[in-house]
Amino acid sequence: MKIIRSIAEMQQIALSAKRDSQSIGFVPTMGYLHEGHQQLLRAGREENHILVMSIFVNPLQFGPNEDFDRYPRDEEHDFEVAKQEQVDYVFIPSVEEMYPTPMSLTLTMQKRVDVLCGRSREGHFDGVVTVLTKLFHIVLPERAYFGLKDAQQFAVVDALVQDFNFPIELRPISTVRETSGLAKSSRNVYLSSEEKEEAQYIYKALQQGQALIQNGQKTKSLIINEVIQFIKTHTRGKIDYVDLLTYPTLREIEEVNQRVIIAVAVYFEKARLIDNLILEENGELTYSS
Amino acid sequence: MKIIRSIAEMQQIALSAKRDSQSIGFVPTMGYLHEGHQQLLRAGREENHILVMSIFVNPLQFGPNEDFDRYPRDEEHDFEVAKQEQVDYVFIPSVEEMYPTPMSLTLTMQKRVDVLCGRSREGHFDGVVTVLTKLFHIVLPERAYFGLKDAQQFAVVDALVQDFNFPIELRPISTVRETSGLAKSSRNVYLSSEEKEEAQYIYKALQQGQALIQNGQKTKSLIINEVIQFIKTHTRGKIDYVDLLTYPTLREIEEVNQRVIIAVAVYFEKARLIDNLILEENGELTYSS
Numbered sequence: 001m002k003i004i005r006s007i008a009e010m011q012q013i014a015l016s017a018k019r020d021s022q023s024i025g026f027v028p029t030m031g032y033l034h035e036g037h038q039q040l041l042r043a044g045r046e047e048n049h050i051l052v053m054s055i056f057v058n059p060l061q062f063g064p065n066e067d068f069d070r071y072p073r074d075e076e077h078d079f080e081v082a083k084q085e086q087v088d089y090v091f092i093p094s095v096e097e098m099y100p101t102p103m104s105l106t107l108t109m110q111k112r113v114d115v116l117c118g119r120s121r122e123g124h125f126d127g128v129v130t131v132l133t134k135l136f137h138i139v140l141p142e143r144a145y146f147g148l149k150d151a152q153q154f155a156v157v158d159a160l161v162q163d164f165n166f167p168i169e170l171r172p173i174s175t176v177r178e179t180s181g182l183a184k185s186s187r188n189v190y191l192s193s194e195e196k197e198e199a200q201y202i203y204k205a206l207q208q209g210q211a212l213i214q215n216g217q218k219t220k221s222l223i224i225n226e227v228i229q230f231i232k233t234h235t236r237g238k239i240d241y242v243d244l245l246t247y248p249t250l251r252e253i254e255e256v257n258q259r260v261i262i263a264v265a266v267y268f269e270k271a272r273l274i275d276n277l278i279l280e281e282n283g284e285l286t287y288s289s
Numbered sequence: 290m291k292i293i294r295s296i297a298e299m300q301q302i303a304l305s306a307k308r309d310s311q312s313i314g315f316v317p318t319m320g321y322l323h324e325g326h327q328q329l330l331r332a333g334r335e336e337n338h339i340l341v342m343s344i345f346v347n348p349l350q351f352g353p354n355e356d357f358d359r360y361p362r363d364e365e366h367d368f369e370v371a372k373q374e375q376v377d378y379v380f381i382p383s384v385e386e387m388y389p390t391p392m393s394l395t396l397t398m399q400k401r402v403d404v405l406c407g408r409s410r411e412g413h414f415d416g417v418v419t420v421l422t423k424l425f426h427i428v429l430p431e432r433a434y435f436g437l438k439d440a441q442q443f444a445v446v447d448a449l450v451q452d453f454n455f456p457i458e459l460r461p462i463s464t465v466r467e468t469s470g471l472a473k474s475s476r477n478v479y480l481s482s483e484e485k486e487e488a489q490y491i492y493k494a495l496q497q498g499q500a501l502i503q504n505g506q507k508t509k510s511l512i513i514n515e516v517i518q519f520i521k522t523h524t525r526g527k528i529d530y531v532d533l534l535t536y537p538t539l540r541e542i543e544e545v546n547q548r549v550i551i552a553v554a555v556y557f558e559k560a561r562l563i564d565n566l567i568l569e570e571n572g573e574l575t576y577s578s
Binding site for chain 2: 015018019103104105134160163165167
């Protein structure tokens with residue numbers, strides 16, 4: 001495994017891999033790897049000759065009151081995980097390497113962002129698409145891997161790739177869950193043991209919503225209410241949002257008449273948890289794990 | 290020579306060329322080819338295994354009061370010229386192919402645009418960088434060719450490639466001139482024979498400015514005034530602008546202390562002509578033809 005900190009070096013490696021007809025799989029991360037990342041790396045390892053993982057905590061996607069400086073970092077641990085998952089190249093540039101001068105251009109998301117988590121994080125996804133555009137040009141992957149736990153991020157990257165015709169296949173990877181159904185997250189460590197017990201009902205609430213759709217219920221407000229009531233009944237968490245939107249376009253609808261996402265965010269004492277299900281019109285899972 | 294109208298087909302050709310280690314040279318155009326384009330094609334032909342030319346009149350770069358609908362088109366003539374210059378692929382997509390749905394993202398130039406021609410064409414260069422980002426991803430060139438007659442466009446594309454780390458080498462191609470020095474342009478046909486006589490003094494005026502710099506003059510205002518006076522003395526054209534800026538950053542300066550551009554735009558009866566010189570601090574041409 002090779003650790004690369006220079007853009008020019010990474011781009012040269014990618015270009016020369018292309019000349020040798022080697023396919024490149026790419027997993028962009030902000031480091032501090034957990035089991036979710038490992039799933040992405042395993043999928044990338046299986047489908048490509050070369051597997052590249054980037055570690056870059058991108059200042060552009062943090063708001064002024066967000067935790068860029070405090071974002072957890074652990075290079076040594078990340079390198080260990082990467083080695084274990086047979087990553088070929090870890091690309092880990094500095095902020096100065098990625099943004100040597102203020103940019104002359106800005107990339108702005110006009111759709112898919114004023115809902116769900118994007119509503120409270122203005123400019124966040126602009127930062128995401130900006131850094132991904134750069135990383136895609138540096139790493140030149142055939143396939144890029146993203147987790148569906150952050151389904152809005154996947155929808156945003158999907159728009160980026162479509163709008164600008166990137167020659168990249170996006171690979172959505174299903175959310176990894178505990179046996180209880182709780183979506184795995186580095187933030188789960190902040191849950192008390194009672195909260196962790198309760199948190200499994202977030203997924204179960206989503207499944208209640210899914211069951212309604214499978215039984216023919218089409219009305220958004222009724223489905224949403226069921227999910228909200230279920231979470232309120234079984235947890236002490238405070239609901240940030242429960243929403244049902246088209247996917248991946250993330251438009252408002254009143255009736256389920258196409259692929260949709262049911263997404264929730266719930267605050268516990270020291271952690272905000274998110275989860276979602278992406279469903280076909282008949283309620284079947286779009287991406288089965 | 291093959292004519293391609295589908296994005297998917299063009300991208301497949303490009304990807305398979307890459308797998309065969311074939312370098313791709315790219316000349317993006319809006320068609321209605323003239324001798325300036327031919328210079329670009331010749332340079333591209335010389336340096337690459339495969340030469341791709343695109344023809345696409347991009348609605349995004351025309352303002353609401355500009356001439357998108359009236360922009361001249363002549364496919365048959367363009368194909369003839371392309372054949373003559375040994376183009377391998379002409380990529381000529383429809384507007385619907387390039388913009389099947391309204392875009393979810395916007396790309397905006399924040400620098401290098403509020404001067405020269407950009408000042409009066411709000412949003413023009415946003416449209417240019419948007420379509421070029423798409424075309425670069427579809428054609429996947431190693432090298433892309435742009436004329437220096439539109440030096441601001443070259444500066445804008447330079448910013449695009451730098452900011453987003455495109456793996457593309459930009460090739461600036463010097464302005465082609467008549468024996469008189471007049472820069473070649475499709476608009477020269479709109480000049481009366483007296484105007485054409487006079488128009489050669491635009492280039493001579495730029496050379497006057499250059500001579501001042503070569504002789505040690507550093508003060509922008511004095512150099513500009515010389516150019517303005519020279520044009521006024523020798524032509525009946527109406528000056529739109531004469532400016533001296535850093536190049537390619539296009540920042541205002543008072544003193545010539547780095548690479549600069551002297552750029553002019555002059556209205557004649559039925560044509561607006563532009564021309565420029567890009568000069569080192571000592572007055573020498575940066576790009577010699």
